[in-house]
Amino acid sequence: MKEIVECVPNFSTSDQKMVETVLNEIQKTENAFILDYTYDDYYNRLVVSFVGSKQSVFKAMLNAASKAVELIDMRKHKGQHPRIGAVDVVPFIPVKNVKMEECVELAREFGKTLAEKYGIPVYLYGEAATKPQRKDLDWIRKGDYEQLAEMISKPERKPDFGPSKAHPKAGATITGARKIMAGFNVNLGTANLKVAKKIAKALHAKKGGFSNVKAMAVFIPEKNITQIGMSISDFEKTPLYRVFELLKVEAARYNVPITGSEFCGMAPLKALIDIAAYYLKIDNLPENRVLEMAVHDVVEKADLRPTAGRQQVI
């Protein structure tokens, strides 16, 4: 496989049976491979990361969406995460030998097909957005599913595909194209959501924080702690170490300890390299100097052209 697209659909369910059914549609598609999936009751949300060729990713995504539309009923849905539909968000991400424009094209094709097949209103976001405001997922999702019927009738919220009317069971879908982003959650040693919200605010783009960061504070009842959930849309411009250091500064202000953190979804190598480089003052560390990456690259070369293992060095 020479071209690789990643797709990270968000479905509004955490029902074990539904999750299995949706995942199964992806994994049974030839040349589509699930890298990761997470779901939990609190958010009532399934996030899948899978990769493959353009064609395979499109096919797998359409089949998974069909099942989700069939099984999920938004009228009964409760969850802490913003959402407007059963197939809530579907980003296509260029990973290897694929251009952003090709992912924009994939998103358009997917949105058009979904709208035509099921009568679901579809919005294009990110790099596929048709209007500047629509670049922002949150702008499109304002009002959630509950206010969708009302919001969708406003001229500025007219869908890019499908009817200007919420699908009763499936709501609406947002699809688009974007760069690889980093999801990062930091646990705070406090149950005080007010404090956590203040810390999140300091980081959040729209509230004066870093321009590529969205941050929200949530309370996690099982652990009796709060968590700052972040997505960093361009971690090359706004590296994770910088976000983390500011979070440390703000947490220290309230005497709140940072008890742990985790990547939400896959960890991009470039983000890890930047963290290591910052803290250890490494001057220069391109991805191809990481042993395992370099090995993979040559193996791929060797396997694709098994009879000609030559290269130029000097």
Place this chain on the structure above:
Amino acid sequence: MKEIVECVPNFSTSDQKMVETVLNEIQKTENAFILDYTYDDYYNRLVVSFVGSKQSVFKAMLNAASKAVELIDMRKHKGQHPRIGAVDVVPFIPVKNVKMEECVELAREFGKTLAEKYGIPVYLYGEAATKPQRKDLDWIRKGDYEQLAEMISKPERKPDFGPSKAHPKAGATITGARKIMAGFNVNLGTANLKVAKKIAKALHAKKGGFSNVKAMAVFIPEKNITQIGMSISDFEKTPLYRVFELLKVEAARYNVPITGSEFCGMAPLKALIDIAAYYLKIDNLPENRVLEMAVHDVVEKADLRPTAGRQQVI
């Protein structure tokens, strides 16, 4: 290629022509791939990292060694790095689907062949060592090339292969097997070698430092600074962040700033993950959660079995 061995030979030359000739022997070998090479006049040393199948790596290494033996004359060699021969050290490293014992076997075979073909005395070290002392490269290299003629006549320094007599032009060779290790250099904002040596001493295993760390201090005339050069033989047991933090502590004691650092050779992914995890308090981050690694793995799978792109998820 399903099995991957890495080989990191150290040759006693920095002559541009010789370097090209030696590298050429490796790169023209089918299924052997150079990942990295560095050479400089101060050390007068060429370090190459290349990978391939067991057979390819053996063949490439033998051909490169033959050229080095032909071209390098140790009687004229000057350099700041410890060395006893033209083909000074040749470690074989298991990278993928290869056992350590297979690399030990490769080292034995390589040593035996080199000794028989050129009459060069060969020592086995690391996991291939025949005596406990010989696990340690530095023990074998004691006295450098200059005292080799004398040292080699001692019973405890009898070579594992070849004559108990230094090869006049090529000296002796040390070959063996070891785990992937990390080479890491830290630049200090001081030209004071005495201070740098004190800092290196605090880290060095044999002087009371970390058990998996060798550290030496060198003066770098072009930059008028000193550098701590380290090799960490087991960075899973002795992670880099811990070594770096201690180095910071010791440098602070002498008010010496750390001005930069670099991996010497390839950077192992696990070492980078451990650094990121420590500084950002990440609870758990296995290699297969790194996006690019996961993508490579599935691509490899897909390319090796192009007709069956299936997998089990739940």
